[in-house]
Amino acid sequence: MINIRTRLTYQFVLLVTLILLFFSLGVFFFSKLYLEKRFFKRLQDRAITTTTLLFDLKQTDSTVLRVIDTDSKEPLLNENISVYNQTSKQVLFSTNPANAQFHEQFIPLLDSTAQTLFLKKNEYQIVAIHLNRGNSNWVIVSGIDKAGDEALNDLKKILVIMILAAILLLGVSGWVFADRALAPMSGIIQQVNTIFPANVGRRVEHPNRSDEIGLLVDTFNQLLDRIEQALMTQKMFIANVSHELKNPLTKINSQIDVALIQQRNPEVYERTLRSLQEDTRSLAQLTSTLLDLANTTTQGNTLPVEPVRLDELIWETKTQLQSWHDDYTIQLTFTDFPDDEDALITVGNRASLQVMLMNLIDNACKFAPTKTAVVDFRTQAGTITISIYNEGPQIPEADLPFIFQPFFRGNATAQSINGHGVGLAVVAQVIQLHHGDISVRSTPRRTLFTLSLPSAVSF
Incomplete structure (x- = not known):
């Protein structure tokens, strides 16, 4: 059976581990949200840049493409920018014509009442911006946040390692903490093991009587008081019963011995028998009273x-x-x-x-x-x-x-x-x-x- 020290250690480790898991999941979840939001912002910035170059500067040749490709210091993985005209239902421009069909699957999701849409498809993140400049055009930008995924994987590894290390430290510290918390109990057990009927007057000592262990010690000492009183009552009871039985029995035996020393007349024998009768009645009354006391004490509930x-x-x-x-x-x-x-x-x-x-x-x-x-x-x-x-x-x-x-x-x-x-x-x-x-x-x-x-x- 698991002792209290082990149970306290398990409970301490389990409780703190659950709290760490809760906070670790919170850190991972909000970090993921932050990285996704940041990457959507980058995609949105790319869409705005493309809009400026294509519609404000009216540049649609290879120079525009090079400007778009070199616009960011950190190029996006598998980046693809498309311009779709909702009126003619045609893709007017794409930085990756071979992969234009990837954006076409999102065209049914475009809502003309919305200004900006944020979408996700597997590892891709997509931003679509609605342009209200005469023609109903949509600028669609997609890419993979490789840096964000690597950051999340690194964060996951760090959190797992930290939780495992924390569990180990919690186990050691919980064991030490439980040992220090239960150290007074070991002292109490040693003191109790030295108390026997011969020295039942001894009491358990504890320096702090106001804490829970001190209250337990006080309760135990009160129990020892009752046990000591019961033992004293038992000893007194045995001594008194022996005394009360010894006197009439000794008297009866003495009268019988005197009667047997020599032959006596009937009147003497009659007085002796009456005295013996009185003594036996006294014994019968005593045993009857003791029986009543025993019945009410031991069989009171039955x-x-x-x-x-x-x-x-x-x-x-x-x-x-x-x-x-x-x-x-x-x-x-x-x-x-x-x-x-x-x-x-x-x-x-x-x-x-x-x-x-x-x-x-x-x-x-x-x-x-x-x-x-x-x-x-x-x-x-x-x-x-x-x-x-x-x-x-x-x-x-x-x-x-x-x-x-x-x-x-x-x-x-x-x-x-x-x-x-x-x-x-x-x-x-x-x-x-x-x-x-x-x-x-x-x-x-x-x-x-x-x-x-x-x-x-x-x-």
């Missing part, structure tokens, strides 16, 4: 979608959470309930939307001292807005930018509340999948999560 009534989905989520947690109190308020049912519907994946609502409402109840969450539902201008808030501990301002990252848990809640720090990451993925928006505001009195989703009215 998840089936359908019209979903969010008000009904909120009621289902409330019922399901309260069936699992008897101590949860969930208050629902519907503000400005619309008459149009489409305003309550969004197009999306029902299961993902329910997981999102369940995580938000569960967090609101879990972190509230009274285990109470308030859910406000409203629609306006093609947008469904759901606000979920509780009266609980404030989320520190420094933690707010990170709460939607997987496995992030603030110091204020990590020790007091059980959890894995994955739920809000799932919420963020679901919101992004459904082209929605989520924001959070936390004060000492309450914490408010507000999410917006497009309704079916906006589709």
